[in-house]
Amino acid sequence: MYAVQLTEDAQLRPLEPWQATEFLAHIERARPTVDPFIPWAGFSTDLDSARATLQRYADMQAADTGRIYGIWLADTLVGGLMFFRFDADGGGCELGCWLEESAQGRGLIGTAARRLLDWAFRERGMHRVEWHTSPQNVRSGNVARRLGMTLEGTLREAYPHxxxxxxxxxxxxxATEWPTPA
Incomplete structure (x- = not known):
């Protein structure tokens, strides 16, 4: 397994089905701030459903259509990022994130997102990355803005919850808006 150092005490690592117990404990802590913004948070409620969520992403990674990563702070899973959709042939993907309240305000999501954006654009040749968020999720919109993203619009009443x-x-x-390496 690999880890990307985000800060002195935080790492970005793949999240895999064998980590379902740790993932479920984390989701229980994160659920009040994550649900309804992350669809699987509401149905990852026991060990089997948590494992199924991670297995779905493992299957997507094997098919090169999505993937999920966790953020560990002081060796505790506190959040993560995922490619909900990853279309290498079409050159487009959607990146999303979540984070426990206790880990917010440290720049972890922005730092991790930059690493994944760089990988998507430079290594995988993506042309366009999307970030979908609720207008009520101000923190997520602020991250998108700091990443240099453009707000294209709002889909009104787009999903039930x-x-x-x-x-x-x-x-x-x-890709043309992503900074070139120094």
Whole structure:
């Protein structure tokens, strides 16, 4: 397994099905701030469903259509990022994130997202990366803005959750907008 050092005490690593127990404990801590923004948070409620979520991403990674990474702070899983969609042939993907409240404000998501964006653009040849977020999730929109993304618009009442429909903002970044290495 590999790890990307984000800070002195934080790492970005792949999240895999064998880590379902740790993932479930983390989701239980994160659920109040993550649900409804991350679809699988609401149905990863026991060990089997947590393992199924991670297995779905393992299958997507094997098919090169998605992947999931965790962020560990002082060896505790506190959040992560995932490619919900990864279309290498078409050159487009969607990157998303989540983070426990206790780990917010440290720049972990921005640092990890930059690493994954760089990989997507430089290594995998992506042309366009999207970032979808709720307008109520101000922190997520701020991350997209700091990453240099452009807010393209809002899909009104785009998805149901908790008995009502929610809006989704679409942010994007093109390969031509990504900084070239120094």
């Amino acid at each position: 908790g008995g009502r429909r929610h809006d989704t903002q679409i942010w994007s970044l093109l």
